[in-house]
Amino acid sequence: MSPLFPALAARSERPALRFGDRALTHAELADAAGSLAARIAGERRIAVWATPTLGTAVGVVAALLAGVPAVPVNPRSGERELAHIVADSAPTLVVAEPDATLPPALAGLARVDAGTAAAGAGDPATEHPRDDAFPELSPEAPALIVYTSGTTGPPKGAVVPRRAIAATLDALEDAWQWTADDVLVHALPLFHVHGLILGILGPLRRGGSVRHLGRFDTEGVTRELSSGATMLFGVPTMYHRIAEALADDAALAKALAGARLLVSGSAALPVHDHERIAAATGRRVIERYGMTETLMNTSVRADGEPRAGTVGVPLGGVELRLVDESGVAFEAYDGETVGEIQVRGPNLFTEYLNRPDATEAAFTDGWFRTGDMAIRDPGGYVRIVGRKATDLIKSGGYKIGAGEIENVLLEHPGVREAAVTGEPDADLGERIVAWIVPAHAEAPPSAEELANHVAAQLAAHKRPRTVRYLDALPRNDMGKIMKRALHG
Template identity: 80%
Template sequence: MSSLFPALAARSPLPALRFGDRSLTHAELAAAAGSLAAGLADMRRVAVWATPTLETAVGVVAALLAGVPAVPLNPKTGERELAHILADSAPSLVLAEPGAELPPALSALPRTDVELTGPGAPSVPEPSSGAPGVIEPSPEAPALIVYTSGTTGPPKGAVLPRRAVTATLDALEDAWLWTADDVLVHALPLFHVHGLILGILGPLRRGGEVRHLGRFSIDGVARELESGATMLFGVPTMYHRIAEALPGDPRLAKALAGARLLVSGSAALPVHDHERIAAATGRRVIERYGMTETLMNTSVRADGEPRAGTVGLPVKGVELRLVDESDGIGEIQVRGPNLFTEYLNRPDATADAFDGDWFRTGDMASRDPDGYVRIVGRKATDLIKSGGYKIGAGEIENALLEHPAVREAAVTGEPDADLGERIVAWIVPADPSRPPAPEELSAHVAAQLAPHKRPREVRFLEALPRNDMGKIMKRALHG
């Protein structure tokens, strides 16, 4: 059995995966995934139709046991993008849950359904092997190929070696004091790093349990935390909904207060939501920072100071530096065992992504005197150069969100003949029938931060455009 998952090798009888009312122990998962892995051993790569189901988790684990790279596919991907991913990754077959309707782009690809017939159906493989005839792969062997969001062109396949997966999960064991006794609840999609690698493979590597809600709900979070879950993973959209619900939901407040760890990631959690959750529950949400290409780079530690607005310190094994720093802000570059190997079939893009052995993240940040990292935003979309100043969109967004008439906010820069770039605020008002005056919001920011950071224009929207992970798609604001 693969060294990625010691609890599977030990055939632990403890719970491993639960989706709704369906579950598997580590021993049952070893049996089901081991049996499936035996049929994958000669494959080049396998695609996984990544619905939020038990079958997806079993399919990915089976590929890892077989030593075959898995390519998780987002079921909401459009036909053109899906066709690109399939042509680029050239999988040998697609794994899917029985009955799943696959789009035409997958029609030419052989399909294998992940059949789960209940506890104990297949025999549990011996601990010394992942699947018959499979030798434990090298740490540098590809584990997964995860496609980027494609904001600057067709999605690129980040090749993640087994070394990166184990290094990140073991670094989070250290940062979050993560043990086999922890029970994680989340509702994140399973085609991405956060939901799949951290949220499924993380508990399995620790020998603990994950309970997936299928889709996010306030009731589901409260129910699972009340019934033994110790950790919650979410994205800012989820925590924002939690913060909105807390004043009228004492059950939710009590459930969150009993959690050991609340973790937010994939985008910055506004300080306003941090404070509302802390005030209602006595628990602080901690943030971490990672990317598809790097897995996890930094995190606030479970035993450290949960400082709102920061993503903590570099995790174990990761080095971080700020490059071309001015006004206290520079581009984050990282190196360590957490890094991807390459962009599949894109040697040019791979070469451009590195400065020697340092990966250029494209994210801008500052550092507190004690080393805590504060993300300003993306170099391309969140760094605004206005009137000779380098300004981070994130701090303006946090200031706007402190205004009682603002529900959501995004800040961008637009070309300006006088300033170079002017600051534009995109606002979802708390009461659409009575939006705040633009001058009032500009004055609010100027008073909280500095006059040169005030929005020069304010535009109102019914909702901000977001992707599946809850990230605001700023490029769509100017579309």
């Protein structure tokens, strides 16, 4: 049995996975995934139709047991994107739930039903492979091929080795004081790092359990945190909905107050939502920072000082530096100087599949160039101010991070959602543009009011010069704002 999951090898009878009314103990998961692993062993690569279901979790664990690289496929991928992923990764079969309808790009592949294996788990009449039936695998062996969001071209397949999964999850064990007694609840998709590696493989590696809601709602969060769950993983859109509901939902507030750990990731959680949740529950949401290519890089520690708006300090084993525009590292950790984050450590991917050019361009002297811009305070806490390509605004001779302006805009009572971009300006180089979803569409705050609000909190040169009003901001499946879709 894979050393990634000691509790499977020990055939623990503790709960492992629960999706709705379908659940497996670690022993039952060992049976289900082991049977499926025997069926896919020897395949070059498989696709997993990554619906938020028990079968997806069993399929990925089976691939890890068999040593077959798995490609989690987003069921909401468009036809062109899906065709690219299938052609690029060339899976030899697809694992899916029995009732899943597969699109044409996958329909031509041999199909294995994950749900059948899960249904037979624990049945004494079902023959299961021996624990030593699968080979020992190198830590460098590819485990998953996770495709990036494709914001700058066709999605790239990041090859994630077994070593990176173990390193990240063990670093989070330390940072979050994560144990086998923890019960995680989340409703994240299972085709990316946050929902799959942290949200499913994390509890399994610790020997704990996960309860997946299928679809996020505050009622499900309340129910699970009130019945034994100790941790909640979410993205900012989920925590925003929680913050909005807390004023009228005493049961939700009580449930969150009883949680051991509330974790947000995948995008910055606005400070305003941090404060509303803390005020109602006495609990601070902690943030972490990672990427498809690096898994997790930093986090606020469970035993550390919670600082809203920061992603904490580097995890154990992770080296992090900031570099200036010429690529020179600096150590002016003054909470003001902006630089690009570069990282190195055992948490990194090995390559982009079939893209040696992109792989080479992503590294400099062994450091991965994240493209994220940040400042770091004297205590080592990292505060991300945006993406180098879309969120670093050069205006009037200043380098300005969009993220800090967005946080201040979200503190204005007349603002429900906010995004900040830069646009060419003949005088300033770039002018700051604020995209606003008003809290009350019939009475939006004026551009002058918002500019003055920002100038009073930050500095005059950081005020938006243009304000545009929207009904909603464009977001992807993870709730990240798609700034490239914003234009005048």
